[in-house]
Amino acid sequence: MMPVAYSRRIAALLLRFAIWIAPHDILDWGRGMLSELNHVQGNWAALIWAVGGAGVLAKHALLSVILPGSHRRTISFASELFAKEGPMRKTTLAAIVACAVASLLFFLAPVFRQAFHVSLAQWNDVFHIRLTLRYQESDLELEALARKAERNHDAEGMAFVAIHHWNKSESVRLADEAVHLDPKLTWIYAVVAVQHSSLPEIDRWVSELEQWDSQNALPHIIVAEKIDIDQVVHKNIPHRVQEQSLAWHNALATAFQSPKIDDYFGRLKDLDRRVLLRYHIDDPFRAVANVCRRLPSYTAQDTSRYAKALLESGQTMEARGDRKGALGKYWAVARFFQMLGPSGGFFVRRELQEAYKRLEALSEKEGNNAEAAFYASLADQLGQDAGKELTSRLNSFRGSDLSHWNAFLVRLSGLTMLLCGGLLTTCALAVIVRGRSLRLSSLLPSRLTLTLGFGGAVGLLLSNAMLYVSYRPYAEILQRFIRNGDESGLSELSDFLASTRVPLGAQGFIHVWEFVFYFWFGITLLCILALLLVALRHFQHRTRANATI
Amino acid sequence: MKIPRISPQTLRVLERFIEHPTAWRYGYELSRETGLKSGTLYPILMRLARFSLLETKWVTTEDGVPPRHTYRLTPKGVELVRSLPGAAPAAARVRRPAFSGGRA
Numbered sequence: 001m002m003p004v005a006y007s008r009r010i011a012a013l014l015l016r017f018a019i020w021i022a023p024h025d026i027l028d029w030g031r032g033m034l035s036e037l038n039h040v041q042g043n044w045a046a047l048i049w050a051v052g053g054a055g056v057l058a059k060h061a062l063l064s065v066i067l068p069g070s071h072r073r074t075i076s077f078a079s080e081l082f083a084k085e086g087p088m089r090k091t092t093l094a095a096i097v098a099c100a101v102a103s104l105l106f107f108l109a110p111v112f113r114q115a116f117h118v119s120l121a122q123w124n125d126v127f128h129i130r131l132t133l134r135y136q137e138s139d140l141e142l143e144a145l146a147r148k149a150e151r152n153h154d155a156e157g158m159a160f161v162a163i164h165h166w167n168k169s170e171s172v173r174l175a176d177e178a179v180h181l182d183p184k185l186t187w188i189y190a191v192v193a194v195q196h197s198s199l200p201e202i203d204r205w206v207s208e209l210e211q212w213d214s215q216n217a218l219p220h221i222i223v224a225e226k227i228d229i230d231q232v233v234h235k236n237i238p239h240r241v242q243e244q245s246l247a248w249h250n251a252l253a254t255a256f257q258s259p260k261i262d263d264y265f266g267r268l269k270d271l272d273r274r275v276l277l278r279y280h281i282d283d284p285f286r287a288v289a290n291v292c293r294r295l296p297s298y299t300a301q302d303t304s305r306y307a308k309a310l311l312e313s314g315q316t317m318e319a320r321g322d323r324k325g326a327l328g329k330y331w332a333v334a335r336f337f338q339m340l341g342p343s344g345g346f347f348v349r350r351e352l353q354e355a356y357k358r359l360e361a362l363s364e365k366e367g368n369n370a371e372a373a374f375y376a377s378l379a380d381q382l383g384q385d386a387g388k389e390l391t392s393r394l395n396s397f398r399g400s401d402l403s404h405w406n407a408f409l410v411r412l413s414g415l416t417m418l419l420c421g422g423l424l425t426t427c428a429l430a431v432i433v434r435g436r437s438l439r440l441s442s443l444l445p446s447r448l449t450l451t452l453g454f455g456g457a458v459g460l461l462l463s464n465a466m467l468y469v470s471y472r473p474y475a476e477i478l479q480r481f482i483r484n485g486d487e488s489g490l491s492e493l494s495d496f497l498a499s500t501r502v503p504l505g506a507q508g509f510i511h512v513w514e515f516v517f518y519f520w521f522g523i524t525l526l527c528i529l530a531l532l533l534v535a536l537r538h539f540q541h542r543t544r545a546n547a548t549i
Numbered sequence: 550m551k552i553p554r555i556s557p558q559t560l561r562v563l564e565r566f567i568e569h570p571t572a573w574r575y576g577y578e579l580s581r582e583t584g585l586k587s588g589t590l591y592p593i594l595m596r597l598a599r600f601s602l603l604e605t606k607w608v609t610t611e612d613g614v615p616p617r618h619t620y621r622l623t624p625k626g627v628e629l630v631r632s633l634p635g636a637a638p639a640a641a642r643v644r645r646p647a648f649s650g651g652r653a
Contacts, residue, residue, distance in 0.1 A: 028605065029595055032618025033587060036577040039617070049577070052588030056595075 007043040011050030018054035023064040030057050063091045092450050099457035100424060106464045114282055114478075115471030119414025121285065122503040126516050139166065141286075145279060146174060155182035160275040162188060163268070164289060168196045176201075179208075186212040187264040188271075193222045194263075198229045217258035217336075223251040224302045241309040252306040256336045265290075269485075276482050284478050288494045300348050303340075307333045307351040314358065323362060330358045353382050403492050407499030409470040415504060416463035423456035555633065558585055562593050563630050566603075566622045573606060573619035594620055602626030 015037060019030035033053035040046040106112045142161050149157025155178045162174035175192045178185050189205035199205075202222060209219040227248045231237050238244050255261075268290050276287055314329030337352040360375035431445045431453075445453065474496055477489040506515035555563075561583045565574065580590050597603035604623050607616045622630065 026595065028618065029591060032576055032605075033591060035615045035617050036575065036587075038615060039575070039577050049580075049587045052586045053591060055588045056591045 005043075007047045008037075011037060011043075011047045014047075014050045014054045015057075018057035018061075021061045022057040023060055026057065026060050033057075059091055063094070092454050093445070096424070096450075096453050096457040099454075099461040103421075103457070103460045103464045106468060109468070110282065111472055111475040112464070112468050114284060114475055115410065115467050116414070116417075118284060118471060118474075118497065118500050119410050119417070119467055121497075121500050122411050122414070124501065126503055126519055139164075141281075141283070145281070146170070148279070150177070153181060154278075155179075155185055156271055156275055157279065159185050159188045159271060163191050163195070163271075164286065168199060171196060172199060172201050183212070185271075187267055190216075190218050190222065190264055191268060197222070197225050198233070202226050213262070215259045217255040217261040217339075218263060220251045220255035220258065221261075221302060224248050224255070224306075227251070228302065241305050249306075252302060255303070256306065256310070256332050261336075261339050273482055273485060282478075284474070284493065284497055287478055287482060288490065288497055303336065304348045304351055307337070307348065307355070311351065311354055311358065318358075318362065323366070327359070327362055330355045330362065334359065349382055349386050353379050356382065400492060400495060403496040404499050406470050406474070407496050407502075408504075410467060410500055411502075411504045413463040413467035413470065416459055417467065420456045420459035420463060424453055424460060427453035427456060558583070558589055559593050561585065562590065562597075566620075567627070567630055570622055570627045573608065573621045575617055575619055579620070597622075597626065602629060 012034065015030065015034045019027060019034065022030050030053070033049070033056075037046055037049060040049045107116070142165055145157060146161040146165075148154075149161065158174045158181070159178040162171045162178060165171045165174070171192050175188050178188060186208055189209055193199060193202050193205055203226075206219045206223050209216070213219075227245060231245075272287065272290055275281070281287070310329045310333050314326040317323075317329065318326040333351060333355040337348050337355070340348065356375045356379035360372045360379065363369075363372035363375060427445070427449050431449055435444060474493050477493045480486040480488070481490055481493075503515060503519075562579060562585070565579055565582050576587070576590065576594070579585075579594075580587060583590065585593075594603060598605055598620075602623055603620055603626055606619050606621075608619050609616045
């Protein structure tokens with residue numbers, strides 16, 4: 001417990017400080033409170049006395065800052081005199097207005113507007129139910145951008161929309177127009193074809209791609225995938241690789257013989273950056289949409305099946321004594337999967353390891369021990385790297401704790417902002433409706449309205465500040481990427497944005513649409529309850545009125 | 550004439566003053582009698598003084614003890630409070646025992 005003398009000393013210090021900050025015209029009152037402190041019985045009572053008095057002086061200090069000159073007013077209307085809460089109301093109203101204005105000023109900062117947009121992302125799935133259920137929805141921003149790009153004959157702008165658009169026909173139209181205007185953009189056919197694998201235009205696009213970038217394996221993989229999809233559509237799914245069509249085999253054979261595989265990811269990122277800068281698009285979701293884009297997932301599936309077939313055929317050749325033919329098959333598998341790199345080849349590492357083992361066995365049979373040892377070491381290395389790659393993939397899938405925490409803060413502050421803004425608006429409307437006028441003098445908020453309004457205004461200001469502070473580092477990462485192509489922190493930004501899309505409270509649900517269902521169920525239930533309450537009160541009122549008559 | 554709205558706290562303070570309109574009162578004494586904390590009492594006193602309904606004075610009680618701020622209703626204040634419908638009767642009705650030795 002605090003020693004006796006201390007509380008009185010603190011009380012005196014507190015009052016002296018309050019006198020120091022108080023406006024000149026109320027100094028006497030402050031000194032009066034201080035002199036009374038000597039007569040207050042009890043140390044704790046003295047402290048309470050000082051706190052109350054200091055509060056009054058501080059309030060006047062604040063009022064004199066916000067409303068200069070308010071302390072030299074001379075009026076003597078009885079009605080004004082006895083409106084006891086007048087000055088307190090004025091102070092509170094001034095504080096509410098100050099907080100609301102400060103909150104609105106945040107919107108002048110582009111970073112804050114961006115942060116606000118990100119904080120609203122959690123409502124996307126809740127309000128755009130069609131999108132949650134995987135239906136296509138029109139994207140007004142993209143459509144406006146497409147119109148602008150077409151007006152300006154901007155091929156890159158059209159290519160950007162073609163890549164980002166959900167609508168297949170619009171994507172195809174814009175991609176064709178973009179390539180027509182600038183044939184250097186032919187690569188966008190591959191990107192759009194990867195997104196929409198069953199387009200009838202793919203055959204035409206692939207032949208153009210083959211001419212434009214003849215050494216790339218990607219167009220042939222796209223062809224193989226289209227054949228797969230057509231088979232699924234026609235319910236003619238082959239169960240073995242040998243049952244696949246000749247076209248499928250030819251496409252993958254060409255892919256395996258191609259000297260390179262390029263997913264055009266580098267070109268895509270550069271195009272995105274240029275268009276974002278040109279059209280001043282600061283939507284972070286749009287900016288990072290292609291950041292994690294890699295080879296299509298079906299690359300691994302198709303090539304793995306084809307590689308197995310190659311390995312089997314190599315084994316058959318080996319059994320027949322055609323070691324050279326077998327070597328060619330094994331080597332084709334090993335070379336293609338090496339070309340995919342550690343990230344692209346992760347899902348086909350077993351086939352690659354198998355190819356190395358077969359090459360090792362073949363070399364041993366030919367008495368080439370050094371070569372055999374080399375292939376053995378490659379197979380071992382692959383096994384060791386697989387563990388590391390898996391851990392790295394899992395970590396990248398989970399995302400960092402920091403980005404999750406910041407995403408939580410952004411979602412929370414966004415939610416608080418909406419609630420506090422709603423509360424403040426409701427209070428303002430209630431006061432205006434009750435006063436039936438917009439004149440300041442006729443607005444007489446009750447103590448409850450003032451308290452709620454003050455809470456709403458302060459909450460709004462604090463949540464704005466929290467939103468700004470939590471989002472600012474990510475805005476810097478985004479700006480560095482868009483302006484300079486600096487990709488450091490981009491995966492962190494991507495994790496963060498992915499987390500902000502999950503509505504608060506939806507973590508416990510396996511699918512977001514389950515949360516959306518329960519959310520709207522809850523809202524409907526609350527509405528029904530509110531209606532019942534209104535109906536009940538209405539009938540009660542009627543019964544009372546009848547009883548009076 | 551429009552009847553002014555008087556807060557119960559202001560009314561309580563006025564009751565104390567109107568009992569002995571000529572007596573000078575201390576802040577702490579008023580606080581104890583009305584049960585109002587300093588944070589509520591002083592704004593009321595300040596407002597009454599601002600409208601010239603209350604006068605203030607510094608008084609020295611004994612040597613070595615700092616002077617005390619004291620308060621009393623002005624004639625205008627007494628007149629106005631008595632003319633208020635409900636205020637004076639209420640003051641007359643509600644009579645609470647004053648603490649002894651409080652007047653200057």
